[in-house]
Amino acid sequence: MTHDYASPPRFEDQAQPPRRTGRHPVNIGHLVMGLVFLVFVVVWALIVTGTVHIDTVEDLRWLLPLPWIVGGSIGLLAALLRKS
Template structure:
């Protein structure tokens, strides 16, 4: 009777591969939506703190598109810079 059998190696016995370090590429969609969310919070804070006086809903016509304009502008800028 021979006892030369070795069990198969376990996952825990293998050394872990080196993890790459450094920066990862920017996800433009996440960046744009995060900036739009922050800009909406700023718009809300301006309205609640009475920094911007709103007499009617028509006064919001210039203020509510601002988060989308800011987020889209930054997204376009990052997309252009990424190509270079």
Template sequence: MNRESGRHPVNVGHLVMGIAFLAMVGVWALIQAGVVGDGDVRWLLPVPWVLAGLGGLVAIAMSGSRRWTTRQTGWVEPATPTEANDPTEEIR
């Protein structure tokens, strides 16, 4: 496949899980450093999943319009049968 730009295609699943992992490490670091109290953990734990979801949505929105072109998917309209290669024509 020939690429027109130097950009590497993004694997959205890898991006989402990477963001979630980094955010979980950040939450863990905040808890271990004592910056966040016990009462604040309740609202802080969903933050990695929200950030990962937003990152995934942004990645899909940025690459969605360029991803499904006919050149990249290889989709070709089927040719219309002609008299020469029409298998429904009776054999004489």
């Protein structure tokens, strides 16, 4: 009398899970806020080093919106590139 049964699978014969590549989608919000922070630091450095001369607070009117404009532009560009 013979018994036909499948032997238990060996570890080497089991399918390996797919390897993770380490890449993940870019979070656009994190990208924009990081760039805004970076531009704020650059604006601060320009003022502290004297590269940009500020006499009054009103002279900052053109510098303070700059980080938000740069961040918004990069965010829009990243959103457009993600859709295509």
